[in-house]
Every structure is written in structure tokens, then in C-alpha cells.
Amino acid sequence: MNWDDTTDTDATGERLVGPVADREDQAVEAALRPKDLGEFIGQEKVREQLDLVLRAARARGATADHVLLSGAPGLGKTTLSMIIAAEMEAPIRITSGPAIQHAGDLAAILSSLQEGEVLFLDEIHRMSRPAEEMLYMAMEDFRVDVIVGKGPGATAIPLELPPFTLVGATTRAGLLPPPLRDRFGFTAHMEFYEPAELERVVHRSAGLLDVEIDADGAAEIAGRSRGTPRIANRLLRRVRDYAQVKADGLINRDIAAAALAVYEVDARGLDRLDRAVLEALLKLFGGGPVGLSTLAVAVGEERETVEEVAEPFLVREGLLARTPRGRVATPAAWAHLGLVPPRPAAPGNGQGDLFGT
Ligand SMILES: Nc1ncnc2c1ncn2[C@@H]1O[C@H](COP(=O)(O)OP(=O)(O)OP(=O)(O)O)[C@@H](O)[C@H]1O
Numbered sequence: 079m080n081w082d083d084t085t086d087t088d089a090t091g092e093r094l095v096g097p098v099a100d101r102e103d104q105a106v107e108a109a110l111r112p113k114d115l116g117e118f119i120g121q122e123k124v125r126e127q128l129d130l131v132l133r134a135a136r137a138r139g140a141t142a143d144h145v146l147l148s149g150a151p152g153l154g155k156t157t158l159s160m161i162i163a164a165e166m167e168a169p170i171r172i173t174s175g176p177a178i179q180h181a182g183d184l185a186a187i188l189s190s191l192q193e194g195e196v197l198f199l200d201e202i203h204r205m206s207r208p209a210e211e212m213l214y215m216a217m218e219d220f221r222v223d224v225i226v227g228k229g230p231g232a233t234a235i236p237l238e239l240p241p242f243t244l245v246g247a248t249t250r251a252g253l254l255p256p257p258l259r260d261r262f263g264f265t266a267h268m269e270f271y272e273p274a275e276l277e278r279v280v281h282r283s284a285g286l287l288d289v290e291i292d293a294d295g296a297a298e299i300a301g302r303s304r305g306t307p308r309i310a311n312r313l314l315r316r317v318r319d320y321a322q323v324k325a326d327g328l329i330n331r332d333i334a335a336a337a338l339a340v341y342e343v344d345a346r347g348l349d350r351l352d353r354a355v356l357e358a359l360l361k362l363f364g365g366g367p368v369g370l371s372t373l374a375v376a377v378g379e380e381r382e383t384v385e386e387v388a389e390p391f392l393v394r395e396g397l398l399a400r401t402p403r404g405r406v407a408t409p410a411a412w413a414h415l416g417l418v419p420p421r422p423a424a425p426g427n428g429q430g431d432l433f434g435t
Pocket residue numbers: 097098099106107108110111112117118119120121150151152153154155156157158249279307308311
């Protein structure tokens with residue numbers, strides 16, 4: 079599955095439930111990141127597998143295999159890369175695909191690594207082609223060819239590298255060329271989190287931020303966090319503000335619900351845009367099928383905004399289906415908005431017409 083992280087700056091930059099880190103997130107995230115695997119919540123499979131990989135490497139006194147972390151924004155890829163370094167008691171160097179435009183940029187980084195160092199390459203799918211090819215050899219043979227000179231007189235000087243662990247992160251694993259993907263010894267696919275796991279995230283963050291919260295308050299925030307720890311932490315901060323200003327600071331279910339109502343994040347984590355799309359689909363088009371362009375006009379948004387910003391979550395939640403004949407609401411969508419379908423719904427079978435109401 080792919081998650082587009084390129085559209086978020088414009089269309090979702092202001093969204094409280096947007097997946098990508100905003101400036102405020104960046105400021106607090108360092109303080110909220112779990113420091114070791116034991117503190118890292120959820121992702122049981124990934125944690126178990128990674129634990130084995132790291133333990134085995136440590137027992138052999140070797141550098142850990144290269145690790146690829148793939149998954150939607152805010153699920154903990156950067157956090158895990160730091161944990162890998164911490165567990166290996168190794169230093170970490172952090173860079174990203176877009177920062178490496180020339181192979182020479184990468185050569186400079188690689189040749190300055192210490193033995194055993196973790197190189198975290200964020201957004202690895204956005205690296206330039208020549209840098210990517212240099213990386214193949216570096217990952218496999220711990221060697222790069224540095225080209226000296228230009229034109230016919232150019233020569234390749236092989237340069238030995240100390241063994242290192244590459245940790246690549248991507249929101250778009252599908253965009254990685256197979257030769258690159260194949261050079262990772264271990265690939266971790268990060269999943270969206272279960273509500274119970276997000277409750278633990280909220281409790282943990284509340285503790286670190288010195289915020290008082292009860293179990294119901296944490297559950298209320300977790301349920302609206304779209305399976306994403308980053309969003310859970312962000313909603314917690316907004317609810318904390320509300321609890322301070324409007325109450326005595328303690329976050330319980332009522333406070334959390336009231337605070338998030340102010341920010342128009344509903345019980346299932348839909349925000350104003352998501353609800354507008356769903357409401358138009360149900361109220362104006364009888365649940366569909368309706369074409370994307372028509373739906374976009376109805377909510378006064380760009381086609382791309384509806385398709386890339388609102389729809390992925392609605393589809394994931396099972397509220398909306400994309401069919402060859404257009405967008406269709408599921409029975410869950412009617413239930414979520416408290417509306418009754420115009421007739422016994424047979425959604426998704428492509429039979430519906432536009433029953434205007
Ligand atoms: N398993 C977890 N347990 C507790 N907190 C977590 C967990 N995963 C992520 N977080 C919190 O969520 C925030 C975002 O995580 P992180 O920055 O690692 O996500 P990411 O996958 O790197 O996102 P992006 O794709 O945008 O770079 C961090 O502040 C971290 O504290």
C-alpha cells in the first residue's frame with residue numbers, strides 16, 4: 079500500500095488529523111519518542127523480528143543487517159531507526175533522499191561513517207538515480223567507486239567503507255526499485271495501530287507531558303487518532319489546552335470529546351473535510367455511485383484534495399468505496415452520519431443511480 083506524502087504540505091498542512099508532522103509536532107516529538115524496543119508500543123511482529131535481528135548481530139559482535147522501514151507517516155519509522163542505533167549502542171547519522179542529489183553527496187557521507195554506525199536515510203524513495211546506484215554497491219560490498227576527473231580521462235577509484243547499517247524509511251515502498259529493496263536484510267512493514275495500543279501511546283505521552291488523564295479520556299483520544307501515534311500525540315496536546323482553560327486540567331471522556339468537537343474531529347477521527355465529502359455523497363447523491371469530479375464540485379474542493387486527502391482514510395475506514403462507476407457509500411457511512419439509506423442498500427454492486435434527495 080502506498081501513502082502519498084507529497085500532497086500534504088498544501089492540502090493537509092492545517093489539518094489536525096493530517097498524518098505529516100507539522101512544526102509543533104517536530105518540536106515535541108523528540109521528547110515523546112520511545113528510546114528502546116521495550117518502550118516502543120504495538121507493532122508486535124516488527125518488534126519481535128527486529129529484536130531477533132539486533133540480538134543476533136550483537137551476539138556475533140557484528141554490524142546489524144540493513145533494515146527497511148515502510149509505512150504511513152507518523153507510525154514510528156524515525157523512532158525505530160533511533161531505537162536500532164540505541165539497541166546496537168551505535169552512533170546514528172541522519173539524512174534523507176531529497177538531501178542527496180548527487181552521488182558525491184552520498185560518497186561524502188558514506189566515507190565518513192564510523193564502523194558499526196547507523197545511517198538513517200529517510201524518504202529513501204526520493205533519492206537520485208546515480209546516488210541510488212552508488213548505494214547498491216555500498217550496501218552489498220561496503221565499497222564505493224569515487225569518480226575522479228571528467229570525460230574520457232575519468233577514473234573510478236574504489237574506496238573501502240567500514241561496515242555500517244543502513245536504515246531506510248519510506249512511505250512509498252512500492253516506488254523503490256527492486257534491486258534496492260532486495261539489498262535490505264530485513265523489511266518492516268508498519269501497520270496502523272489498534273485503539274488499545276494508541277491508548278497506551280496517549281497514557282505514555284501524558285505521563286511525559288505531565289498531563290493528568292483517565293482511562294476513558296485516553297480511549298476517547300485514541301479512537302479519534304486514525305491509527306496513528308503522531309495524531310494521538312497531537313490530539314492529546316489540543317485536549318490538554320482545552321482541559322486547562324475550560325476545566326481543572328484533568329482529561330476525562332467528556333473533556334476529550336468536548337475539546338475535539340471544538341476542533342471538528344469526530345468520534346471516528348473524521349474531520350470537517352472528510353465529513354463534507356461523506357455528507358455530499360449521502361445527501362446529494364443518495365450514496366452514489368457518483369464521479370469524483372462531481373463529488374469534488376459538490377464540496378467545493380479540488381478533485382485531488384478529495385481523492386488524495388479525504389478519500390484514503392474514508393476507504394480505509396470502510397465508509398467509502400471507489401468503484402469503476404464512481405464513489406459509493408457503504409452502509410457504515412450511513413450509520414456513521416446517522417442517516418437512513420433511501421432504500422435497502424445494495425452498495426458497491428454498481429446498480430445505484432443518482433437518487434437526488
Ligand atoms: N510505537 C510507538 N510508541 C510510542 N510512540 C510512538 C510510536 N510510534 C510513533 N510514536 C510517536 O509518534 C511520533 C511520530 O513518530 P515518527 O516520527 O517515528 O513517525 P515516522 O513514521 O517517522 O513519520 P514520517 O513518515 O512522517 O517521517 C513520535 O513523536 C513518536 O513519539
